[in-house]
Amino acid sequence: MSELSLPGLESLAAAWAAHGWLALLAFTMAVLAVAALRRPCRRWFGTERAFQLWLLPPLALLASQLPHSAASQAPLPPLVYTITSAVGAAASHAENTGRFDWRTAALLLWLAGLAIVLMFTVVAQRRYRERLRGATPMTSASAPRPVWRAAGTKVGPALVGAWRSRIVLPADFHERYDAIEQLLILAHESAHARRGDGWWSLFAQALTALLWCHPLAWWALAALRHDQELACDAAVLREHGAQRRSYANAMLKTQSAMHALPVGCAWSPRHPLTERIAMLKQHESGRFRRVCGSLVVLSTVLAVTSSVYAATQPASPSVAAGQANVAGPYTLKLVLGIGDKPPRLHATACLKPGQFYDVTETHIGKLPPWHGRFTVVAAEHGQLEVRGAMSGGPLARPANPVIRMLPGQQGTIQVGNKLADKSGKVVEDDTIKIDLAPGIGC
Numbered sequence: 001m002s003e004l005s006l007p008g009l010e011s012l013a014a015a016w017a018a019h020g021w022l023a024l025l026a027f028t029m030a031v032l033a034v035a036a037l038r039r040p041c042r043r044w045f046g047t048e049r050a051f052q053l054w055l056l057p058p059l060a061l062l063a064s065q066l067p068h069s070a071a072s073q074a075p076l077p078p079l080v081y082t083i084t085s086a087v088g089a090a091a092s093h094a095e096n097t098g099r100f101d102w103r104t105a106a107l108l109l110w111l112a113g114l115a116i117v118l119m120f121t122v123v124a125q126r127r128y129r130e131r132l133r134g135a136t137p138m139t140s141a142s143a144p145r146p147v148w149r150a151a152g153t154k155v156g157p158a159l160v161g162a163w164r165s166r167i168v169l170p171a172d173f174h175e176r177y178d179a180i181e182q183l184l185i186l187a188h189e190s191a192h193a194r195r196g197d198g199w200w201s202l203f204a205q206a207l208t209a210l211l212w213c214h215p216l217a218w219w220a221l222a223a224l225r226h227d228q229e230l231a232c233d234a235a236v237l238r239e240h241g242a243q244r245r246s247y248a249n250a251m252l253k254t255q256s257a258m259h260a261l262p263v264g265c266a267w268s269p270r271h272p273l274t275e276r277i278a279m280l281k282q283h284e285s286g287r288f289r290r291v292c293g294s295l296v297v298l299s300t301v302l303a304v305t306s307s308v309y310a311a312t313q314p315a316s317p318s319v320a321a322g323q324a325n326v327a328g329p330y331t332l333k334l335v336l337g338i339g340d341k342p343p344r345l346h347a348t349a350c351l352k353p354g355q356f357y358d359v360t361e362t363h364i365g366k367l368p369p370w371h372g373r374f375t376v377v378a379a380e381h382g383q384l385e386v387r388g389a390m391s392g393g394p395l396a397r398p399a400n401p402v403i404r405m406l407p408g409q410q411g412t413i414q415v416g417n418k419l420a421d422k423s424g425k426v427v428e429d430d431t432i433k434i435d436l437a438p439g440i441g442c
Contacts, residue, residue, distance in 0.1 A: 013104040016110075017103040023211075026063065027060065027061050028214070031220045032216075033053075037300065041293065041296075044289075044293065049294060050230075050297075053297055054204075054227065055301050056304055057220060064309070110213065114209055114210065114212060121262045121263075124259070124260045124261070125262050132148065134151030138169065145165050145167050147186070148169070150170055153170045154170070159193055159266075160264040162264075167186070181249060183243075184247045185250055195232065197232065198263060198264055202263045251276060255267070328352055329353070329441065330350075330353075330376035331439035331442050332357055332376050332436065333436070333438075334346075338430070339431055354375065356374065357374050357375070367392075367430070370432060374389075375387050383404050383406055384406070385404045386436050387402050393416070394430055407439050409437065412435050414434075415431065415432040417430070
């Protein structure tokens, strides 16, 4: 028996392809919305409100995958087409066309890319932590997280990690910065810790790894980290607004990190100092404007997320039926079993109009081999027809069964008879049962 592919992997690939394109579409629309709104929101309501817009991509992704209550309809009853004839001993052997499923290859490629991105992320995080060897705790510093002084001058200031995060300062912290600048640097990293920016970076890295094949995912990661720094600056200046000049001087004295810090917040070239210093000159938004901004951002996020959820609502049977008159290709799911034994073949074929799926059963006792071939054609009223051509096996003559059903509905063709003794116990069962479910598109 030659198989299309491992049934479990093929089913997983089909489900991944069905949900993956919705996820990509939802993520694309959400990121484009954030890209269009982040600068106006930053100008009208402040950088902290603009950073909240980044709730939209993960929520849109989640909404695209949520089930719909309207979709949980009672399953359509299966159609059964039975052909009876002479009986033979029951034994089975299935064969299929060996068709290559592109979805399985795409799934394996995506998994390989995911593993590579995660590996590089873990390696980068580990390399940064290795540079913290020899760091010593600073018990005199007041901060919501443990504060450590690095052994070198090119590490920190930074918030490292998400769970059990720590604040890391360079070895020359007291020499490089004056007293006010030291206070502001600690306030900046403490603001990162209070805002949960370590977790934000962790979730952003995980989402980027999942969507590594999407170019917008990498742009969104860089833009989020930039907005994260601007929002943290705004949080610091809300408490230390009188030290704007000292804060700008501290920025200029801080070196960009030589090594990437995937999970955490470090000063790096992707946080342009010119824009950050320019933001320091802007007047902080008042409380009323900040509250209005939060309401506007929350309303926008909910509206877009709700739109994504509504857009992924599956079509009703009548709508789906009206779409069944397309010219193809069609999906044909086939499950084949012999007698009362578990199914021996699970296959999913992509059939173009006029293309057939072939199955052969050999070694059926004393009976000749059984052969079946099936195709899918469009029918009126939004239905699909599965047309079969079968010969051999328990069939005395060739048969051409036809089952008409809605897309996704299951039909069954049964071939053969069961022999029972006087007590009614089945002694021979050579029935061949083929469950068929056609669909639109591959």
